[in-house]
Amino acid sequence: MGKFMRNIFLFMSVFMVYSCSEMNNDTPYDSTRDVTFTVDMQQVILDNIFDIGVDSLKLIIDSNNTYDMVDNDNDNIYMCTVSNLIFGQNYSYNYSINDSIENLDSERLFTVNNEDNIIEDFYNELNPTLIKFFVNMSYQVSQGNFNPSIQYVDVAGTFNDWSGTQLELLDDDIYTAVISDINPGDQIEFKFRIDGDWDNSEFPGGYSNRMYEVVQGENILEFWYNDEGGI
Known part of the structure; x- marks a missing residue:
């Protein structure tokens, strides 16, 4: 087959x-x-x-x-x-x-x-450890907070020294990025940002970062930007 x-x-x-x-x-x-x-x-x-x-x-x-x-x-x-x-x-x-x-x-x-x-x-082989981020920006687009034709979204966290990794458009206002420089057991913190701007990041005003413990293999993390718009 x-x-x-x-x-x-x-x-x-x-x-x-x-x-x-x-x-x-x-x-x-x-x-x-x-x-x-x-x-x-x-x-x-x-x-x-x-x-x-x-x-x-x-x-x-x-x-x-x-x-x-x-x-x-x-x-x-x-x-x-x-x-x-x-x-x-x-x-x-x-x-x-x-x-x-x-x-x-x-x-x-x-x-x-x-x-x-x-x-x-x-069998007998461990898959590489990586994170696949997916963030849905459709609500931000509908509210006029994000214009995909001129703006971008990135993810900044402990795994990239908070410098930001730009996400690519997948489809239907869903953006994705893969992070591979991590290890099982890592406790990571991160936020998504628009245009790499901390003043235009998720949870503005100093609210908590997102947190996650990495497991061995493929880690798939799916979010709505700022936790807005999801059911």
């Missing part, structure tokens, strides 16, 4: 609730999300570490919740969708062949996002 078709399959699996299991919790339904995990086993198959049809592959979340992973389309990419994971919460996880956990320097970590919770891994 090609990469395009595989991405469609993964996307549909989230909304079809193709769940291998559920985690029990008392969180209200609208505060939980489904997360789809995929792991590429091609290299460990070539290295004779994993024997298709003989060995089993499992996902382990928070050291004690275990789920079977399957390869439904025989492309050596195994997957599993876990339901009822708490929105905004950090989880640790690993993969194991039979009862042998993969050999990594640290546990894998992820944060449950509002949407697009699809995790793509390679």
